[in-house]
Amino acid sequence: GAGVSQSPRYKVAKRGQDVALRCDPISGHVSxxxxxxxxxxxxxxxxxxxxxxxxxxxxxxxxxxxxxxxxGSVSTLKIQRTQQEDSAVYLxxxxxxxxxxxxxxPLHFGNGTRLTVT
Amino acid sequence: ILNVEQSPQSLHVQEGDSTNFTCSFxxxxxxxxxxxxxxxxxxxxxxxxxxxxxxxxxxxxxSATLNTKEGYSYLYIKGSQPEDSATYLxxxxxxxxxxxxxxxxxxxxx
Numbered sequence: 001g002a003g004v005s006q007s008p009r010y011k012v013a014k015r016g017q018d019v020a021l022r023c024d025p026i027s028g029h030v031s032x033x034x035x036x037x038x039x040x041x042x043x044x045x046x047x048x049x050x051x052x053x054x055x056x057x058x059x060x061x062x063x064x065x066x067x068x069x070x071x072g073s074v075s076t077l078k079i080q081r082t083q084q085e086d087s088a089v090y091l092x093x094x095x096x097x098x099x100x101x102x103x104x105x106p107l108h109f110g111n112g113t114r115l116t117v118t
Numbered sequence: 119i120l121n122v123e124q125s126p127q128s129l130h131v132q133e134g135d136s137t138n139f140t141c142s143f144x145x146x147x148x149x150x151x152x153x154x155x156x157x158x159x160x161x162x163x164x165x166x167x168x169x170x171x172x173x174x175x176x177x178x179x180x181s182a183t184l185n186t187k188e189g190y191s192y193l194y195i196k197g198s199q200p201e202d203s204a205t206y207l208x209x210x211x212x213x214x215x216x217x218x219x220x221x222x223x224x225x226x227x228x
Contacts, residue, residue: 004161033216042124042207042220043162091162104150106164107209107216 002026006092006110013082013117021077021113025094032075033107034067035091043091049075050098082117089114122210124219131198132227138194139222141208145189152209153182153193156221162207165193198226 005024013019025032030051035043036059045059051072060067064083069075079086089112097105123142131137143151150169154162166175171186179196195202205221 035218040220042218045215045217048216093162104167104169106152106167107154107162108164109154109161111161 004092004094004108004110006090006113008113009111011113011115013115015083015117016081017117018078018080019082019115021079021090021092021115023075023077023092023094023110025073025075025092026108027073029094029096029108030072031095031097031105032069033093033095034075034077035093036061037089037091037112039088046077046090079115082115084117087115087117122208122217122219124206124208124222126222127220128223128225130225130227133199135198135226136194136196137198137224138192139206139224141191141193141210141219143189143191143208143210144212145187147212148186148189148210149213150211151184151186151191152211152216153191154207154209155204156207157204165206195224198224200226200228202226 007022032049034046036046037043047067048056049069052069064080066078091112093107093109095105095107125140152167153165156162166182168184173184175182182193184191203226205223207218207221209218
């Protein structure tokens with residue numbers, strides 16, 4: 001079956017430009033996570049959705065970052081007025097499990113979007 | 119802020135060597151510990167999800183142990199092969215968090 005799909009795979013943006021990154025999770029997966037991975041670092045949590053509800057956005061680094069999942073499936077991560085420090089790989093992951101319960105369901109990751117801000 | 123620490127940061131071994139690395143995590147409010155393998159140009163792939171203290175899991179030449187009381191998990195690779203070269207990530211799950219370590223980068227030379 002289809003896995004988690006992210007697009008675009010690569011994005012080059014000029015500083016100050018707005019970008020939108022898309023994530024298509026596995027059908028039926030309730031939980032959806034966004035992570036940011038800078039060079040040489042592990043994935044850093046950005047935000048978590050349970051269906052269409054954004055239950056945790058504590059990892060979003062600034063108010064320039066905005067995520068939505070309006071129908072509980074596809075999610076979009078939007079970055080406004082991009083800065084060079086936003087350059088990173090943005091990973092999306094989905095899962096059958098629910099945070100707040102005994103979370104023993106693995107995450108299924110997309111291939112990520114590599115964002116380069118020049 | 120949850121501290122999930124992985125060591126070593128990187129490791130270079132020869133084909134056929136056995137190796138192991140460590141994930142340390144908070145011992146309170148533990149729900150689950152995940153291990154993922156992340157090969158270059160691919161997406162992270164789940165290896166194990168462990169929930170019980172003393173649990174051991176095995177997948178081919180890779181195995182993992184879990185000690186929730188002292189807050190650590192070991193990942194072992196027996197007889198490393200070049201295709202095992204990847205970054206190995208662990209992730210700790212508490213009540214409302216899923217936090218990754220920075221990973222251990224393994225390079226296996228033929």
